[in-house]
Amino acid sequence: MKVLWISNVLFDDIADIVGVNRSTGGGWMQSLLALVKTQIKIGVVALHSNTFFQEINGVGYYLLSSINKNNWKNVLDDFKPDLIHIHGTEYPHTYKIQRYSGNIPCIVSIQGLVSVYSRYALGGMHCKEIFRFTTLKDVLLHSSPWSIQRSQKKRGMYEKQLIANINYIIGRTKWDYAHALTMNPSIKYYYCSEVIRDTFYQGTWHYQNAVSHTIFCSNSSVPLKGIHQVVKALFIVKRLYPDVKVRIAGKNILGHLSVKDRLRLSGYDNYLRNLIYRLGLEDAITFLGTLSAEEMKTEFLRANVFILPSSIENSPNSLAEAQLLGVPIIASYAGGIPDMMPSPLSDYIYRFEEVEMLAQRIMEIFQQREWDKYTNIVKDIAHKRHNRKIIRNNLISIYVDVLETFNETL
DSSP, rough: OOEEESSOOOOOHHHOOOOOOSSOOOOHHHHHHHHTTTTEEEEEEEEEESSSSEEEEEEOOOOOSSOHHHHHHHHHHOOOOOOOEEOOOOHEEEEEEHHHTSOOOEEEOOOOHHHHGGGTTTTTHHHOOOOHOOOOHHHHHHOOOHHHHHHHHHHHHHHHHHHHHSEEEEEHHHHHHHHHHOTTTEEEEEEEOOOOOOOGGSSSOGGGGTTEEEEESOEEESSGHHHHHHHHHHHHHHHOOTEEEEEESSOOOOOOHHHHHHHHHHHHHHHHHHHHHTTTTTTTTEOBBBBHHHHHHHHHOSHHHHHHHHSSSSSSSHHHHHHHOOOOEESSSSSSSGGOOOOGOOOOOEEEEEEEEHHHHHHHHHHHHOOOOHHHHHHHHHHTTTTTHHHHHHHHHHHHHHHHHHHHHH
């Protein structure tokens, strides 16, 4: 069996050859590739500024500057796939691929759904706040929350067309199931969990090794990720826990910034910076920059609690990573997150808008000292959900079923 994957990121093997920085995203796909390439022949297509074909470690890589009928035909003629697997629906080229693939069956994996994410892109920010903190970068690079929302809506139109015209789809949550079936009631839906980056399968969080009253958050890039809600909750928590600290993966927006650094601030960065200083929390918050998988793991293990405060998510890998390690977790009740937070994790879910509830959840965790039972339960849940052998076998069985079902229709 030959399966052609469509990826939105460059895998490390090809990134090293073409001389670009390795992506901080998509690590789980590379872990999955390592598992399945021993059983089936895999090709990987990604967009890049230069066209490039090469086989590396048994995988055929195809880099294309754009997708059109001619270059896509060349890829299909060269690789001759039995099946095309589109990883993610977020970008318009995936719809083109489905249209140009003719009589080759296509299956799509849902990652996020931008057509739905656009509803929550502003993260509860008021229009006056967005307008007040708009920066030159927002104007020149269209990076304001409004611009991000418009982009998601535009891409969402292609996403809806793709799902409406596809016959097979892979998802992981009741949330993505509901939206996929709403867009295409006749689609065949398969459940398949995701493989997580290798390093998170080893290691266990221990209360005695964590730094008391330390919070870790893994993304601060856009309003949808909800860091401003954590800041508001922190203001409440700090009254009873003056030593509380929040460590955030993402570029530093605090302290003295050069003119160049200020020009790099988005409107959301500007808003977040202002909010932190206005509430007097600048000494309680540290931005850590871009983190590798190992650095993320270190932060998880040293934190008293990990918070996922997003206004919308499907099945965030950062949540799965924290669970594999047994870290205490607080998460917003949004999208597919509740599916990943069964009891006893469900005790620490809150509504995105309710910063007061978030603050209370944080303080409840700070008060607790006995975590061994919780850690063992959470690790067991996560390791069963993200069992690599089960996921590999499940994905291959899905491929086989799609091909059998497709052939029956011919």
